[in-house]
Amino acid sequence: MDGPEQVRARLEATGYLVDDGLAVACFLALRLGWPLFCEGDAGVGKTALASALAEALDAPLIRLQCHEGIDASQALYDWDFPRQLLHLRAAEAAGVTDSDLLEGQLYDRRFLIARPLLRALETQPSVLLVDEIDRADDEFEAFLLELLSEYSVTVPELGTLRAEVPPVVVLTSNRTREVHDALKRRCLYHWFDHPDFARELAIVRRRLPQVSARLAEQVTALVQALRAQDLLKPPGVAETIDWAEALDTLGAGEVSAELAVATLGSVLKYREDAERARGLDFAAVLATRGA
């Protein structure tokens, strides 16, 4: 791809709308082979970006969900012990006595289970999504740092496995803790903001083509108004889409204030938020966008 505009066009063809900054970010990530570090509120499209990239590049998406205590054997590779044992027994039954040969066979590539990171290195091309890196411990970050700088893995029994074409790497973080600078320094950093009305409407229309234009517009306006309220968890784009879909499922061609209140549960997930939202004048918001 020659420039950010082309990246944008390819991504938009998959239904993922990007703004200028993200287009440049994706272009640089692809051209220079740097990982893309995505931060922002939940539901603004960080994870969706990785699947859109995978679709745009026609490459498989390999996802590693991070959690506390994740380690190399869950993220990188593991030996298939039961099969190794079985092989050992079978060899014994067949009367193989050459122990060196047997040992060599045991650590064959076919007994190696590739976990997401190794799979991403071995699949070319591929998009690797390291989701919620902030949930892993910092030891894991250091490990990832090494992998991302070399794009190679050393399995002691097998030797070094290297990616000929490095995968496109997308890391996401919800900022529950500070990710180490050393890791961030090797990445492009992109902060996801909530989209403005026009962009959000375009996203909803693109994702839910079956929803009427009027409903999409009203829902977007309501969500934007909710975001301006003082909520514990302001709704993200994902919630906007959920809400529009929910209302559409109910067969609503447009939203009334009562219907909005009745379906608020698909957008707001805290009791306090729902209470606060009741103070919002839904009818007024709908009136400004309704005509």
Added chain:
Amino acid sequence: MAGVTGVFAADAALLGFARALRAAGVDASAERVHAFLCAVDVLRPGLRADVYWAGRLTLCGDRDDLERYERVFASCFGGGEPAGHAVPAAPAPRLRLLVGDAGAEGRTRARGERDAPPAPSLASSTEVLRHRDFAGLDAVEREQVRRLLAALALRGAVRRSARRRPARRGEVDPHRTVRELLRRGGEPALPRRHARTNRPRRVVLLVDVSGSMAPYADALLRFTHAAAHTRGTEVFTIGTRLTRVTREMSHRDPDLAMTAVAAAVPDWRGGTRLGELLRAFLDRWGQRGMARGAIVVVLSDGWERGDPELLAAQMRRLHRLAHRVIWTNPRKARPGYAPLAAGMAAALPSVDAFVEGHSLAALERLAAVVRGADDA
């Protein structure tokens, strides 16, 4: 990768921009600047928007950097279209090695000397010092307390982690068992076991640096510094605004750390809006996970300028998120103290432990409470 190519003048402008960013407090290290130049190189360097995004993507590493970036970019490359959100008035330039000692402590010291009772100086003063109120210490004693504080470490109570480590009892560890079997050529061997490990919980410290806390702020921040050296500890200051100082606290040398903190905190000795700032903390950090299952320590006297009802609501919220909420009030030790300050009274129902924080001994006890000792 193409390094520094093209017109020198253009690169000089980019480097000057990077330097200005560094001066504004963005951590634009050489590695990042190199990435910036590479990025500009593959983009269209003539285009203002491309330079803007290339820099933002490569030189910034944090949301807090973005605001500074906007400002510096506008001043280096001219106004143009307003890039995104409005930028608040520029904060005062960072002061280095000036503010810390002379400023923050100088003030407290002056107050301390005035309040100090005429105590006879003792030769072996450590034991006495341990129980003395920080507000009434003179300069020499303060120095001594600092040294003692440096030895304090804060580790959260333990919780079970997802990690496992070899143990005598527990579940069978297939890795090591099979390895053992292989070593014996497939002959039966004793199963190896592993068990889950314990990890300390994250500790989050919220230090009040408002005017009413002035006699204690220095000692408490130094305590916090000693405490912050445990991994996973997070430190915020609260006053008129919320400032995250975890990074500033990471200097090993306490004096350097204090200087960095002094430079980063814009609201020394202002008023306190505990409720609002607690909400800011919870919205931006706590709810996303920093306070989840953590031990949150609030170091404040509970003087609230704002609405106590808001503080009560936010404390309830914090209490639901955190494993334990500990409130340390240096004024609690005063004879006849009762939690009458509106904020304190509002917060208390959502507090698991309410401890003193006026002296070294009190802070040692605080450390014990954080570690899980049950003496509230």
